[in-house]
Amino acid sequence: MHNEYKKLMRRCIKLAKKSEGHVSPNPLVGAIVFDDDFRIISEGRHENYGENHAERNAIISAKEDLKGKSIIVNLEPCSHFGKTPPCADLIIEKGIKKVIVGMVDPNPKVAGNGIKKLQNAGIEVVVGVLEEECRKLNEIFIKNQEKKASFVTIKTATTLDGKIATSTGSSKWITDEVSRAEVQKLRNKYDAILTSSQTVIKDNPSMTCRMKNGRNPIRIVIDTNLKTPPESKIYNDDGTKVIIITGENISEQEIKRYPSNVQIIKCEPENGHVNLKKALEILFEQKIMSILIEAGGTLNNAFIQNNLVDNLVQFIAPKLLSDEKAIGFSYGCKRNKISECNNLIIVSTKRLKNDIIINSKFLH
Secondary structure, three states: OOHHHHHHHHHHHHHHHOOOOOOOOOOOOEEEEEOOOOOEEEEEEOOOOOOOOHHHHHHHOOOOOOOOOEEEEOOOOOOOOOOOOOHHHHHHHOOOOEEEEOOOOOOOOOOOHHHHHHHHOOOEEEEOOOHHHHHHHOHHHHHHHHHOOOEEEEEEEEOOOOEEEOOOOOOOOOOOHHHHHHHHHHHHHOOEEEEEHHHHHHHOOOOOOOOOOOOOOEEEEEOOOOOOOOOOHHHOOOOOOEEEEEOOOOOHHHHOOOOOOEEEEEOOEEOOEEOHHHHHHHHHHOOOOEEEEOOOHHHHHHHHHOOOOOEEEEEEOOOOOOOOOOEEOOOOOOOOOHHHOOOEEEEEEEEOOOOEEEEEEEOO
16 A cells, blocks of 8 residues: 555544534544645545535536546545535546545445546546544444444543542543643534533533534533422523433423523433433434443443443553542452453543543453
């Protein structure tokens, strides 16, 4: 594989990431037009949902004739009419001779059809350049398309010995200000942030995104018995959608206590609690493609043990609580053997100012 293709694909991925938080439920895509000497002619990205795709932005921004030129893109060009015309048609129209693709589009409406259309028009197509990195970039979109389900990540901030709070509930602050700023970037990436009624009652969090030019994710509370105070900060009407998932037996009178901006959805129970699998199905039907869980050990554990979590992002501070009664980020199971552990694979690690981030993928 040509090393220049890899360099350009990495640039595509970097371009695409600039649109995190703005294109859902669409994928993150970057595109670059270049000549035979690998001189970059133009580039573009899918900037906002419903607007031009990356290939179209790259092509229309070019200041020269594109006949005989090449284009590289991290995801197969679309071949169908959606909110925008097919990118494959525009590539053919402009006389581009070669298309380099990171991965085939998992969307059944495309799924190789864009590549076939280009090849049938006599265009050379190279597929699979940095495919693993391209799949990582769009892991949310891939799960949405292949599993018809939301992508779920648990975010935790812990000490080295895995604790999120002391036995008295003290938790501010385990990680430093640099880590907390990184959390805001993570929130901006996800469609929704989900927490428990216990966390709302104990901490009264706002659950907003406080990064510059960031967007607030939809706020979701799992509240089986609808016991969270209606005046909680998380229910503030700041223009962001707020959802409470509650039990089936909640009365309309109880529901009316909450602000009008709060959507309350009843969900069937499981062992006296909201059925989390059903709750996620409901949220996917609401077009929530990705969910970041920021909750306590009980709810985290419930999601994990029901095999409902894709990723675990741990912010770990170089501190030890060394208290057997301190609160862990996941608890509630009794395990007699190490072989009964939940298994993950570490995808990446990153050193911040004082803390580290470990991003792990669950092996189901």
